[in-house]
Amino acid sequence: MKLVKLTAISAAVLASTAALAAEPVVVVDGDEAAVYQAEPVAVAYEAQPAAQYNADAGVVRNTTGAVVGGTKTFFNTALNPAAVSAEIGTLGYGANIAWALNDRVELQAGWAGGDVSDIKDNFDVNDIEYKIDDADFSNPYLGVQVRPAANWFTVGGGIIVPDNDIEVTANATGPNYRINNIDYASDDVGSLSGTVEHRNKLAPYLTVGFRPNISDNWGVFGEVGAAYLGKTDATVTASGTGNVSVTGGPDVDASVVAERAQKELEDKNWLEWMPIVKVGATYRF
Template identity: 70%
Template sequence: MKLIKLTAISAAVLASTAALAAEPVIVVDNNDAVVYEAEPVAVAYEAEPVAVAYEAEVAPAAYNNDAGVIRNTTGAIFGGTKTLFNTAINPASVSAEVGTLGYGANIGWSLNEKTELQAGWAGGDVADLFGGDFDANDVNYDVDTDFSNPYLGVQLRPMSNWFTVGAGIIVPDNDIDVRANAEGPNFRIDNVDYNAAETGTLEGTMEHRNKLAPYGTIGFRPNIGNNWGVFGEIGAAYMGSTDATVVSSNSGQQVTATTVNGTTQVAADDVAKAAERELEDKDWLEWMPIVKLGATYRF
């Protein structure tokens, strides 16, 4: 029994040495010695190198979540420019304008130092801006207008200075009322003289056929301060051919028509139809001239 006791004691000493000098608990009864090594095991678990290794791995792998993959990718794509959303809700400028398209205003969004998107509207009664009348062959017409020209376009500064080039689309909805003025006692239409008194008043309307009208301009946009600037543009919009409707106030009456071959009688309604054809053949303002001046405030 002494041998067994010595062996047990030796094993306990070795175990305690391997367990970093943790003291074993030895219980001795009358015949046997029993060694409980619970305490060294607990110490070994608490000092387990794995826990230290785990903390060492976490430290170099620490990552700034605020600079995640999505944010980094967005920055790489857009660089220092505005996002589409920020650009939309933060316009770069507002402008007021007057010209052949009417009186109006526009809002501009800068994409970069050379490119600006514009959305605007111009309209109203602008007939007086170009004299209030026009000639269709030998007949002079007074004009009243009610223009509505919403547009969307782009302004370029190709040389990064005052010089600009513009292009875009107009959605025209322009009402043009015309009234023929007699020359002396007659209306002269397509080389035929119609008695004006018998014809009565010739009035009508004109409408452009194009529902979308492309336009182009060149101009200048100098700044006159930190925020204010002025601009001027010239160009043209392709409005397309015109449809005309002309009626006579003496509808159903006979009118004396004089030609090189003598005189004849025609219906007043036929005189109105002749005036319609002449207006449409002239293609009045098929290419609508664009001349505008304005002022700009930049944010």
């Protein structure tokens, strides 16, 4: 009977003290005493994720620790981007991948290009309108998107590596081409056609925009800004081969008209500062 009582008392005491990690339990029955060591209770902790989605800002919060925490977590972060985006704009059709450093900063790597003559079909150089016949654009870029207030408003900047070839044809105004306020008979000149290529191999850019979320994973964006692509190299030729009538002046050769149009085209500031206007959609992981 003593053994049964001792066993029952011991079980009750051990059950009531299960939350005590390593405190000894003493059970006394008459003149006899027994000492029991309580086993520590295992407590389960749920590990918090290293990255947490921020529905207001639309970015992945706090991956900085993963980037600097070690080789394994660095590669995990690099191989698991925060978002992918598709875009269309003045630089062409494209896409980018983004990695979030925190709820305000994302790094981006992307490309935009293709035939932009479908997006923009002409531009003006002083008094001549040029039609874009073909535009083979290639604009890989690296940049950063900053949310100053950790909301939908963004400021972006970075570097473009432009490789853009543009083929153009001049449209005459009435019976003349007007170049530097001088009128040349379009029938004598024939067609003026040429190519334009930017000199800069690296082009800095700056944009402002918005990136609201429409769900936990999907969002849209729009950006406006400019890229400094530098001066252009142009080549313009005239289909005419004879003399050209000049209003109020002596006749000139058609090749002279082409040279003057080429110089005017190379001096065009619109081509030096390329406007950036783009819209797109984003999927966030």
